[in-house]
Amino acid sequence: MKGDGPIWALGTMSGTSLDGVDAAMILTDGVSIFEFGPTAYRPYSDAERAVLRSALGKWHDALIVPDAAEIIETAHAEVIFGFSGFEIVGFHGQTLAHEPGGRGTHQAGDGIFLAEQIGAPVAWDFRTADVGLGGQGAPLAPFYHFACAKYLGAKHPVAFLNMGGVGNITYVDPGFAAPEDRGALLAFDTGPANAPSNDLIQSRQGKSYDADGAIAAQGAPDQARVDQFMRDPYFSKVPPKSLDRNDFPYLADLVLGLSDADALATLLACSAAGVARAVEMLPKRPAEVLVTGGGRKNPVLMEAIQARVAARTVSIDERRLDGDMLEAQAFGYLAVRVARGLPTSAPSTTGVAASVGGGIVSQPKRKRA
Numbered sequence: 001m002k003g004d005g006p007i008w009a010l011g012t013m014s015g016t017s018l019d020g021v022d023a024a025m026i027l028t029d030g031v032s033i034f035e036f037g038p039t040a041y042r043p044y045s046d047a048e049r050a051v052l053r054s055a056l057g058k059w060h061d062a063l064i065v066p067d068a069a070e071i072i073e074t075a076h077a078e079v080i081f082g083f084s085g086f087e088i089v090g091f092h093g094q095t096l097a098h099e100p101g102g103r104g105t106h107q108a109g110d111g112i113f114l115a116e117q118i119g120a121p122v123a124w125d126f127r128t129a130d131v132g133l134g135g136q137g138a139p140l141a142p143f144y145h146f147a148c149a150k151y152l153g154a155k156h157p158v159a160f161l162n163m164g165g166v167g168n169i170t171y172v173d174p175g176f177a178a179p180e181d182r183g184a185l186l187a188f189d190t191g192p193a194n195a196p197s198n199d200l201i202q203s204r205q206g207k208s209y210d211a212d213g214a215i216a217a218q219g220a221p222d223q224a225r226v227d228q229f230m231r232d233p234y235f236s237k238v239p240p241k242s243l244d245r246n247d248f249p250y251l252a253d254l255v256l257g258l259s260d261a262d263a264l265a266t267l268l269a270c271s272a273a274g275v276a277r278a279v280e281m282l283p284k285r286p287a288e289v290l291v292t293g294g295g296r297k298n299p300v301l302m303e304a305i306q307a308r309v310a311a312r313t314v315s316i317d318e319r320r321l322d323g324d325m326l327e328a329q330a331f332g333y334l335a336v337r338v339a340r341g342l343p344t345s346a347p348s349t350t351g352v353a354a355s356v357g358g359g360i361v362s363q364p365k366r367k368r369a
């Protein structure tokens, strides 16, 4: 991986919704995006998902963690074997627990082992260094969002909103030269996105999610409960700040006694209210909020967000970016930055004291021909 010209990287992401592995190729020099390549998705089976789910929060459990790691490594190797022509893999792994001020941040999956399996260099462990230097270790997509804003030719501040299991927002001022420049970015987690709705519909109806918001559309949010939720201290905390998937465990109790439809509508309204509060915390009103992640496919959630946010919100696909693959691309992009010694986070994205290059690169003993 010599020189500083563009190379093809293969980014992979297993997000907090536990649905599967996204993989996407990207041609980048670690600064600019030159081209997007093929993508793939490898869903987890129900049995795999059950193991991963049972490992959440149990990052120290010597019985469950190896099982979870094996599922993660195997699923990633499977999807990676379908690609060719990349020089490095970005491997995020699966977050099992995230508590930057306490127990640390823990992603299952060993990049050394994966590098041997696939016979290619693997950049991984992206979050630990940032946390070690006092940062949140998340979100990490913001440096990539900066590159995306440049790629789109944005002239005015724009926001990227990822609605996955947890929500995160990145404010980008494209007038700056580099993402680590002071004022170029502000990023943080907005609150829950789809995880609480997924958990509710899983426990009440055995479905993994409310497709197209069809059930939520039949209900109405209970505003008093939404207001109560918005009194959680997280929403008045000054960013940068980040969340664990299960940081609002009381949400299930908050909607007790409501019908399935009203409960889902209330949970969606809680997610949307978190986004609205986040947009109020941005340095300037963005010209547009570009929505990425699975939540953009839920029209009820999209309407709830637009109703509360004083900026135009659009699905990122309308701006020619792939909202299903943005995070996978981000970890391909970050892999190249790690390999080239470029920073991956900054005070305005994770609260770290100074910009830091997180992640390590593991080389295989033998490269795949």
Ligand SMILES: Nc1ncnc2c1ncn2[C@@H]1O[C@H](COP(=O)(O)OP(=O)(O)OP(=O)(O)O)[C@@H](O)[C@H]1O
Residues within 6 Å of the ligand: 014, 015, 016, 017, 018, 019, 162, 163, 164, 165, 166, 167, 194, 195, 198, 208, 209, 210, 211, 212, 213, 292, 293, 294, 295, 297, 298, 327
């Ligand atoms: N058609 C749809 N209708 C409603 N919701 C959908 C639809 N498609 C996806 N989703 C929601 O999006 C979720 C998956 O989103 P995504 O893949 O962005 O999450 P993730 O990457 O795992 O999470 P994170 O970004 O928090 O790590 C699903 O679990 C579901 O809740």
Ligand SMILES: CC(=O)N[C@H]1[C@@H]2OC[C@@H](O2)[C@@H](O)[C@@H]1O[C@H](C)C(=O)O
Residues within 6 Å of the ligand: 015, 016, 095, 098, 105, 137, 138, 139, 140, 141, 142, 162, 164, 165, 166, 167, 168, 189, 242, 243, 327
């Ligand atoms: C610790 C962790 O895995 N955090 C995830 C999670 O999912 C969304 C949000 O919370 C964000 O902080 C992050 O993921 C994206 C990819 C990020 O780091 O930018």
